[in-house]
Amino acid sequence: MLEDIELLKSESILDGLRFPHKIKKVTQIVITSGQFLCLVDFRSWSLKAPAVALFLPGQMVESIDLDDDFEGFGMVMSKDFTDSLNLPISLHERLFIKDTQFYSVSEDVIEVLSSFYRQVANLMKQHDNPYMEDIAKHLFSAYYYGLGYYMHGLQSQPSLMTSQQEKCERFMALVAEHFKSEREVGFYADKLCVSSKYLSTLLKQETGMTAFDWIERHVVLYAKSCLSSTSMTIQQISDELDFPSQSVFGKYFKRVEGVSPKEYRQSLSLGIFH
Numbered sequence: 695m696l697e698d699i700e701l702l703k704s705e706s707i708l709d710g711l712r713f714p715h716k717i718k719k720v721t722q723i724v725i726t727s728g729q730f731l732c733l734v735d736f737r738s739w740s741l742k743a744p745a746v747a748l749f750l751p752g753q754m755v756e757s758i759d760l761d762d763d764f765e766g767f768g769m770v771m772s773k774d775f776t777d778s779l780n781l782p783i784s785l786h787e788r789l790f791i792k793d794t795q796f797y798s799v800s801e802d803v804i805e806v807l808s809s810f811y812r813q814v815a816n817l818m819k820q821h822d823n824p825y826m827e828d829i830a831k832h833l834f835s836a837y838y839y840g841l842g843y844y845m846h847g848l849q850s851q852p853s854l855m856t857s858q859q860e861k862c863e864r865f866m867a868l869v870a871e872h873f874k875s876e877r878e879v880g881f882y883a884d885k886l887c888v889s890s891k892y893l894s895t896l897l898k899q900e901t902g903m904t905a906f907d908w909i910e911r912h913v914v915l916y917a918k919s920c921l922s923s924t925s926m927t928i929q930q931i932s933d934e935l936d937f938p939s940q941s942v943f944g945k946y947f948k949r950v951e952g953v954s955p956k957e958y959r960q961s962l963s964l965g966i967f968h
Contacts, residue, residue: 698775702768714756716919720771721749728763744804748795785842873912875936879905921959
């Protein structure tokens with residue numbers, strides 16, 4: 695079971711990640727110094743220490759940038775391990791089901807998280823300890839109860855979005871839900887009870903990209919994440935994205951990226967694209 699836990703030091707937080715990257719395991723990064731910037735599911739986040747970032751399975755991380763002063767640590771856990779903790783449904787939902795969690799926290803919280811990290815690191819060195827697995831489960835259960843408490847105490851800021859910005863947010867949510875099967879702007883315009891022209895003009899004004907650009911970006915980023923971080927075949931990715939054929943998918947991808955899906959995947963091993 696301990697093979698389902700991985701601890702990350704500052705210098706290894708980006709190791710093993712190829713961008714865009716589809717998160718497969720619960721991943722938490724604690725920022726103890728410096729600044730942390732990332733792009734997750736098409737939303738940009740910037741955090742300064744002390745802070746905590748929690749990435750959830752299924753999310754797509756397009757990039758992570760750490761400044762020169764960055765220090766921190768990370769913990770990666772498989773779903774099997776977190777499920778084995780038998781956390782209450784309410785706590786499980788708060789931690790692992792809702793949207794990406796990015797929080798600024800107090801130095802006291804950082805000290806608690808750092809102490810926990812050191813305990814787990816020391817435990818994982820005790821290879822002859824017959825109770826290692828049980829101790830790890832109890833440690834992580836206590837840890838998640840504590841984390842849930844801190845997260846519950848953080849008050850969300852009131853929305854200051856304009857009606858136009860709220861409509862853009864609704865569009866983004868709809869695209870995230872339907873992009874695998876719906877690539878026509880009209881579908882989303884109908885859902886929002888506006889014209890396609892109005893929706894694209896609004897998106898262009900608010901984000902610098904048209905509605906079609908955003909749909910296209912979702913499709914291609916998802917394809918790139920599958921090509922870079924899964925063993926899915928190109929045909930399987932094409933089917934997942936509901937293209938009529940692998941050929942049509944290939945032409946769509948190449949029009950956007952300038953290379954075919956096969957060429958993109960091959961280039962990853964050469965370090966050409968990131």
